[in-house]
Amino acid sequence: MDQFPALHMAAQAAAFWVALLLLQLLVLSLLVVRQRQTHKVEFGDGEVPSLARAIRAFGNAAEYVPAGIGGLIALAAVSAPPVALHIAGATLMAGRISHAVAISRSSGASALRAAGMLLTWVAYIFQIVALMIFALI
Numbered sequence: 001m002d003q004f005p006a007l008h009m010a011a012q013a014a015a016f017w018v019a020l021l022l023l024q025l026l027v028l029s030l031l032v033v034r035q036r037q038t039h040k041v042e043f044g045d046g047e048v049p050s051l052a053r054a055i056r057a058f059g060n061a062a063e064y065v066p067a068g069i070g071g072l073i074a075l076a077a078v079s080a081p082p083v084a085l086h087i088a089g090a091t092l093m094a095g096r097i098s099h100a101v102a103i104s105r106s107s108g109a110s111a112l113r114a115a116g117m118l119l120t121w122v123a124y125i126f127q128i129v130a131l132m133i134f135a136l137i
Contacts, residue, residue, distance in 0.1 A: 007079045009082045010075065010077075010079050010080055010081070010082055011076045012082070013076070013082035013086055013089070014072040014073055014076035014089075016086075016089065017072055017085065017089025017090075017092070018069050018073070020093055021065050021068065021069055021089075021092065021093060021096070022069075024061060024093070024096060024097065025058070025061055025062065025065060028054070028057055028058040028061050028100060029058055031054045031057070031104070032054045032058050034054075035048070035051040035054045035055075036051065039051055049107070053103055053104050053106075053107055054104060056107070057100045057103040057104045060099060060100070060103060061096055061100055064096065065092075065096060068088075068096075068120070068123060068124065068127070071088065071124070071127035071128075071131065072085055072088060072089055072127070074127075074131055075088060075130055075131060078134040079134070080130055084130050088126050088127050089123075091122055092119070092120060092123035094119050095119025095120035095121075095122070096116065098112050098113070098116030098119060099116025099120065101116075
């Protein structure tokens with residue numbers, strides 16, 4: 001029998017979302033490689049708009065996803081309820097997908113891009129508050 005079931009369940013929930021977020025980074029990376037191969041650009045964006053957008057979509061995810069993963073791992077470490085990890089993970093994932101799709105389609109502002117950033121920030125705020133609560137109880 002598991003000696004620490006709450007920790008185990010939290011770790012499983014964190015692992016699920018970490019895996020999905022890493023998969024998103026991999027997919028975005030592969031989209032950059034595909035654009036590079038299509039346009040025969042080895043370095044930079046070659047002034048190819050679709051490649052520049054793919055690079056930025058990956059770069060933005062690479063900027064925001066690691067902190068979100070750190071928050072998920074920290075929530076698991078304090079044995080937060082799995083539902084808290086699922087809320088944080090799902091919100092972050094939805095935000096990052098929305099943002100990546102929006103940037104991949106256009107370099108301009110859009111409601112989808114704004115929604116992606118808002119969801120990312122909501123996930124961060126949720127993690128901050130949850131971590132403060134579970135760190136103190």
